[in-house]
Amino acid sequence: xxxxxxxxxxxxxxxxxxxxxxxxxxxxxxxxxxxxxxxxxxxxxxxxxxxxxxxxxxxxxxxxxxxxxxxxxxxxxxxxxxxxxxxxxxxxxxxxxxxxxxxxxxxxxxxxxxx
Amino acid sequence: xxxxxxxxxxxxxxxxxxxxxxxxxxxxxxxxxxxxxxxxxxxxxxxxxxxxxxxxxxxxxxxxxxxxxxxxxxxxxxxxxxxxxxxxxxxxxxxxxxxxxxxxxxxxxxxx
Numbered sequence: 358x359x360x361x362x363x364x365x366x367x368x369x370x371x372x373x374x375x376x377x378x379x380x381x382x383x384x385x386x387x388x389x390x391x392x393x394x395x396x397x398x399x400x401x402x403x404x405x406x407x408x409x410x411x412x413x414x415x416x417x418x419x420x421x422x423x424x425x426x427x428x429x430x431x432x433x434x435x436x437x438x439x440x441x442x443x444x445x446x447x448x449x450x451x452x453x454x455x456x457x458x459x460x461x462x463x464x465x466x467x468x469x470x471x472x
Numbered sequence: 473x474x475x476x477x478x479x480x481x482x483x484x485x486x487x488x489x490x491x492x493x494x495x496x497x498x499x500x501x502x503x504x505x506x507x508x509x510x511x512x513x514x515x516x517x518x519x520x521x522x523x524x525x526x527x528x529x530x531x532x533x534x535x536x537x538x539x540x541x542x543x544x545x546x547x548x549x550x551x552x553x554x555x556x557x558x559x560x561x562x563x564x565x566x567x568x569x570x571x572x573x574x575x576x577x578x579x580x581x582x583x584x
Binding site for chain 2 (some may be wrong): 361362391393398399401402403407421447449460462463464465
């Protein structure tokens with residue numbers, strides 16, 4: 358069965374430092390992969406997505422992610438973190454089976470940004 | 473473009489009471505989803521609609537949860553009767569077909 362694992366429950370980085378959030382997936386074929394961000398009391402905002410093609414995808418707010426098939430990973434990166442990036446980050450995958458678009462989420466990684 | 477709208481934003485009820493949530497998807501989005509997000513976890517799909525038909529409700533606890541999308545636009549999710557373990561954020565999302573899902577702000581339900 359398809360699943361998403363985010364190994365890090367909580368990460369703390371200093372403002373201006375680089376960031377990498379890990380995501381691993383389990384699925385027999387190439388899934389569609391997403392990163393969402395959730396600020397406290399808010400819904401999920403799409404940061405970026407990978408469907409096919411170039412394995413390095415650019416998203417909003419300066420985020421990027423790289424799809425590595427050999428490692429079943431889709432890690433999220435940002436070269437310089439801003440205090441406003443503090444939030445919960447979710448990696449998700451979906452696959453298309455007829456009209457079913459069942460999206461599976463990881464448990465999330467909470468990002469804290471130190472001044 | 474207006475996003476996905478949900479109401480209410482917060483709801484507190486006693487166990488065994490009933491509650492209903494409302495969702496208005498992005499205009500033109502035929503597919504609508506309801507998710508349950510328990511504190512500390514990622515969202516879990518409860519039900520997916522394509523227009524006014526149910527595509528997937530395999531994870532919906534049908535003994536107490538129900539959902540409808542009668543005219544293929546707005547949707548309501550109902551819990552009757554509520555249990556303590558139903559305390560969660562209920563997220564509605566919509567998509568154009570089976571493309572990217574866009575989420576509303578959610579309804580935070582507390583069952584006492």
